[in-house]
Amino acid sequence: MTGPVLHVVGARPNMPKAAPVLRALASRDVPQLLVHTGQHYDDVMSASLIRDLGMPEPDINLGIGSGPHGRQTGLVLQAIEPLLVEHQPAIVVVYGDVNSTLAAALAAVKLHIAVAHVEAGLRSFDRTMPEEINRRLVDHVSDLLLVTAPEGLVNLAAEGVDPARCHLVGNPMIDSLVATLGRIDAAATRTRLGLPHDYVLATMHRPANIDDEQTARTTRDVLAEVATRIPVVLPVHPRSRVALAHLDAAPGVLIRDPLDYPDFLAALAGARAVITDSGGVQEETTSLGVSCLTMRTTTERPITITHGTNRLVAPADVLRVLDEVLQSPPATTSAPPLWDGRAGERIADVLVATIATADRGGR
Ligand code: UD1
Secondary structure, eight states, rough: OOOOOEEOOOSSHHHHHHHHHHHHHHHHOOEEEEEOOOSSGGGGHHHHHHHHHTOOOOSSEEOOOOOOHHHHHHHHHHHHHHHHHHHHOOOEEEESSHHHHHHHHHHHHHTTTTTTEEETTOOOOOOSSSHHHHHHHHEEEEEEESSSSHHHHHHHHHHTOOOEEEEEOHHHHHHHHHHHHHHHHHHHHHHHHHHOSOEEEEEOOOOOHTHHHHHHHHHHHEEEEEEESEEEEEEOOGGHHHGGGGGGSSEEEEEEOOOHHHHHHHHHHHEEEEEEOHHHHHHHHHHOOOOOOOOSSOOOOTTTHTTSSSOOOOGGGHHHHHHHHSSOOOOOOOTTTTOOOOOHHHHHHHHHHHHHHHTOOOO
């Protein structure tokens, strides 16, 4: 093999997707290099998550940190290029749709290094979301598109992406969920966290729900109103700290710092329902069979609605839908195809086969 498999991670949601792939390749003795861009840097957003997932320590941390989109993306692009030149990876693997993902994919493709995109093909069709721009661009510069759900294949075909480059591999984030819940005592964790018996878990961090003062007020009002019905546990993402801080005073709202990954999964698994704007949480609740109200107008993960427990709900409808959910028996789901805890192995199969073909001069 010419060079290592070089993985690039940067933000919290990259880690549970990368961990199973790193593990599966390590078990096959494939040389690997893990590069962390430093987009996320708080312990709970990065280092403790890496430890909890049993990932190796990153070989290199670019220490990019926070900033406006152009600056953050540009700094990663600039910092990663010389690394790629130095290490000449056989392939660069990027995850999800964050700014680090776009920057790394762009740097690699311009150096004629193959790019594999894990979580390819998702589309919200909402171009105001930074993630939608990132995922479209990354898909179109990638050599290998590793797709979590069948609609991803449809989206990519509609955009003219060669189907031979697309592989339905399932969802590696569910590998991490299954492995983590398999090794912890979720009920004991909830007791340690002091969670009430019945509660709604809420997470809110999208710019659309947080950044503008008026929408932030609507978000706060909805959560405060829900808390008059049932306690709301609200682990607050760092970017939402200021916007959601006033909720501290709202009766029934239990504001928490961001939770460690195993603690968060235990809290999700025990919730009566979840209110969120996160992409990953829509998938995790579908896997767990916990009802999910997504406070957005679109989702790039429609399989969580067709197969899962997810509903898109406008702020004005949250209370009504939540009442329905709380009065119904637990949601039923049929797990989306290949969300079975073995996606990391399938991704490793595709990567190893692709590298072997390239080594034989087939690229
Ligand atoms: C990023 C991703 C988003 C993902 C989210 C998960 C992009 C465009 N967005 O959004 O898709 O859902 O991660 O968390 O890449 N901050 C800290 N500590 C940290 C990291 C961030 O305090 O460790 C604060 C800073 O104030 C920073 C803000 O959060 O300015 C936003 O961080 P950033 O990485 O730009 O975007 P996220 O909102 O985290």
